[in-house]
Amino acid sequence: MSIPMVTSIANEPVHLYAQRGLYVPRLGVLLITDTHWGKASTFRRAAIPVPTGDLAGDLARLDTLIAATHPRRLIVLGDLVHAARGYEPMMLGEIGAWRTRNADLPITLVRGNHDTHAGDPPRDWDIDVYDAPYLLPPFVLMHYPARHEAGYVLSGHLHPAVQLVGKGRQKLKLPCFWIQRDHTVLPAFGSFISHMTVTARESDRVYVIADQDVIAV
């Protein structure tokens, strides 16, 4: 059972999940970002033998999120697909099967840089694709983190992580939800992804993901 961290952003209650999703209960919308589907197969096409399994693991985790939230809509904040070269039979098969399992769930994609290069996803995935900004009051959905006058921005792209320090000179780097005054950056959903350390300010709110827990720091 996944127990979310309940908090609010722009006065809107939100649920933060350790499975790396953000759920807005009033709107029934589940938000994830940077899935980078097909990244491992892109590598394999280039003769770098990355083992299979990560995509299946990611899709299972997405199913967990969907089961926990029963969203009316899933929105991906960009970088759904890693590269055009990532499309190959096994990957298409896995995602196709997943989509069939979740055939009733409307899915929206807000384009990110990788999506622009890779082109729109296959028709039969049945995903509505939009360019940023996508308005979902009180939020503005974009791939790149930035301010927007139309509202509070939720974005991805950075794959944010923060550095924690502890007694005895401990250091730990963990992916996080980075909530700032006028925009929030969601953690990258995909597992075959490197996270980038960001420096938070005192006025920011940071929630790190430690295995199955979301913890405020």
Next chain:
Amino acid sequence: MPLIDDWFASRAWSPFGFQRATWKAYQDGQSGLIHAATGTGKTYAVWMSALSEWIDEHPDRTTWSEQKPPGLRVLWVTPLRALASDTENALLQPVRDLALPWIVESRTGDTTSTVRGRQRRRLPTALVTTPESLSLLLANKDAEQNFRDLRLIVVDEWHELMSSKRGTQTELALARLRRWRPSARLWGLSATMGNLDVALRALIGTAEYATGEIKQGVLIQGQEPKAIHIDSIIPPTMERFPWAGHLGLKLLDSVIGTIQRGRTSLVFTNTRAQTEIWYQAILDAKPEWAGEIALHHGSLDKASREWVENGLREGKLRCVVCTSSLDLGVDFAPVDVVIQVGSPKGVGRLLQRTGRSGHQPGAESRVTCAPTHAFEYLEIAAVRDAASRGIIEARPPIEKPLDVLSQHLVTVALGGGFVADELFQEVRTAYAYRQLTRGEFEWTLDFVARGGNALHAYPEYSRIVLNADGRYQVDNNVMARTHRMSIGTILGDATLKVQFIRGAEIGFAEENFLARLQPGDKFTLGGKVLEFVRIRDMKAWVRAASSKRGIVPRWFGGSLPISSELTQAVREKLDEARAGVYASDEMRAIRPILELQAKWSTIPSRNDLLIERVKTREGNHLFVYPFEGRLVHEGMASLIAYRVSRMTPITFTISVNDYGFELLSPDETPLDDMLPTVFSADNLADDIAHSLNASELAKRQFREIARIAGLVIQRFPGGQKSAKQLQASSSLLYDVFTKYDPDNLLLHQAYREVLERQLEINRLQNALEKIMAGKIILNDVRRPTPFAFPLLIERVRQTMTSEALADRVRKMTLALEKEIIHEQVAPKHQSSAL
């Protein structure tokens, strides 16, 4: 060899006995290894043999034609491309003097495309090259043809290559060449080391490919100096001497005085960062020396290095501050004065550097040491003892690394292709792979051809393919180009080129370091202070900075661990100190510190294990002093931490140096009840394997393996777009492999390499047995002792924990801007600890 004798006479040289012995052995068709502390005469010992052979085959001078130079006969392998041009010049001397129609050229990463093009059409008579460039030559489908007239292969500085993966790469290349040309002689030139017979075997191979006959070779000792003097600079007062850290700049004046003793000098430091610091410090103190002093290390660009090498050769530079980059070769430019900053960490290394001074045959060699902290005096006293007793480190080759093998498989697939059975036999003639099992070979072949177990159902993957004629080849052009580009990568941490925005390249710096810089940050490289602008297109762009101070880039390839031979000698010195015997200047200089250690705690005897326990504001410290060298300590620290953490939930951070290790934790460790069992040698392999899962060592080791095996690619043909899509850190790959392909043999190789090379598991086993057989002294001290201090402020720390992640996180806080640690020029003292 009348012509050769004449040539020597014309230069007023008299051939050494060992040179004549080499010529004779060569004439008898033998291979061998020439070893000596100095470089004197080794080159010509083998080179003249090859020239002489050709002259004997072509006695009629009228047939010698510049228009028809002989095809490739001699391959000269050198570890550093920096040495290639010097070597080329030395080889050319007699060729010119004797008017031989030979072409001598080099082929390295520095070779221009014009020359490369020319060499593609026709290889020179003698080719000077690096292991990487040799592999590249083998990755050519005409490779076998190109080497059809090879008579002699020389591997220069073999001691330097032998125990590294580049040495393994060389062994595989030699196995290939030996198969094609069984009659070619193989000669190695090497410094003195503890395992010469293995060095010879690693060079000539185990057995001949075709006949299975065991190969034979000769060991020839070269010219040794008459005597070796090791002395050190001792400050008048030791009390205010820095305990540890980068700087020994207290000794700067004395070092400058020492430099002024001669016309030319080399100042060796142990890390590139230190080289930059010392160079700057000397220049600041002696601005009138600008243009006469230089720095030299492997991360500088070619033009800078060449300028320095030329300057040294022409005697124009009075001082070069360098790392091991100038340990090698250049037996053509001896210097007057050799200075070693910091401990050399090994006997062999110091002797080699000392051998760079005063090359008059039979003259004395001398080195002056300038330690960077108090305990290095101990090491110098110990080095002197060990050297006088002829104790020199052995350099063992790496045992059958599969990452190098997988790279080689692709190379051979490109270079004409191979039949699996035949290549297996061929590879086994290389010493490193003499015990390669068929299963290991098959796994590697499968990994390279089909992506291994995890990808069996995966038709898209293709690196090498099996053709209808039973040969494995590469059929994909992009794959071929990618492989060729990655062979050229020097093994080491990922580095990026650093370049002026509107101008020249400066050198390389570590990607980890550059990635943390913000625009406007200043750092030093190549003696210049630079301002970081941005990273783009796999390069770091900078402009010249106006201010003087900068952050010195940190290179991971820096700190060498102390050799076990040297730690033995150090413990003997400590035993003497216990008995009140301080027999050398160095020991007398640190007497007050050792007496302080004895007062606050104790000086352990050779058979004691001293453990000190102290509590500070930072937490609870356990200092353990096995004196077994940094590598063993990393393993022992992980092991002890793991065993303790199995009995109680606790988190440790670990720091390690050559004398001992520290376990620091927020909570107290109930250690008394755990002694001595926590040091038991029983179950070592299992416990270490488990502790490895929790530590960063295997992940770090995997970094190198991933790069060599082609899992991580730094340079791509076809530009940046494809490069961006294929960027993955080895750390990420390690996680993916651990989760989805845990039986992957490259992961196993990472564990094994950590065990054997990083942790020296055999040495660790022996150390634990010794501890169990001896006495353990547990001292509770009120403040960190002199032995503890260097560990206390050691920057690089690892973590070992048995606490649940969430619990750990709840005790930690966010690192805000001001706390993020940058490498500073001078480390801060932990005044709270005093």
